[in-house]
Each structure stands twice: as C-alpha cells, then as structure tokens.
Amino acid sequence: MPNSPSDAPRRVTVQRKGPLLLEGPVEVALEDGSVVSSDRFRVALCTCRRSRRYPWCDTSHRDRA
Numbered sequence: 001m002p003n004s005p006s007d008a009p010r011r012v013t014v015q016r017k018g019p020l021l022l023e024g025p026v027e028v029a030l031e032d033g034s035v036v037s038s039d040r041f042r043v044a045l046c047t048c049r050r051s052r053r054y055p056w057c058d059t060s061h062r063d064r065a
Contacts, residue, residue: 011023017061019044019046019057020044020045021043021044021045022042022043022044024039024040025037025039028045036056038056043056047061
C-alpha cells in the first residue's frame, strides 16, 4: 500500500549547482502528464533543464557552470 507507515522514506539529496539525487526506484510525473520511471538504486534529476535526457541529469549543467 503506497504511503503506508512501514514504507521507509525516500531520501533526496540537494546539491548547489547540481542535480537532485534520489534514492530509487522512482517514478517522475512530467508536466505533459507522462510518467517516466527508473529502477536504479540512485537517480539524478535535472534541475537546470539543459539535459538532453530530461528529467534525468546528463551533466549538461557543467558546460556553463
């Protein structure tokens, strides 16, 4: 059952000038209503929108940082 008290909380790591790091697996709901998912143990979500693989970070932010 989603959000049951026995579920461990997901950890989100915020980095200045970098992506959001989330412990996976995760599902991300996008603005257009589509949902993308990853079953990896950790994922990086793009916060600068420069990624060619948005919403996943591809380190494009480093090009102009």
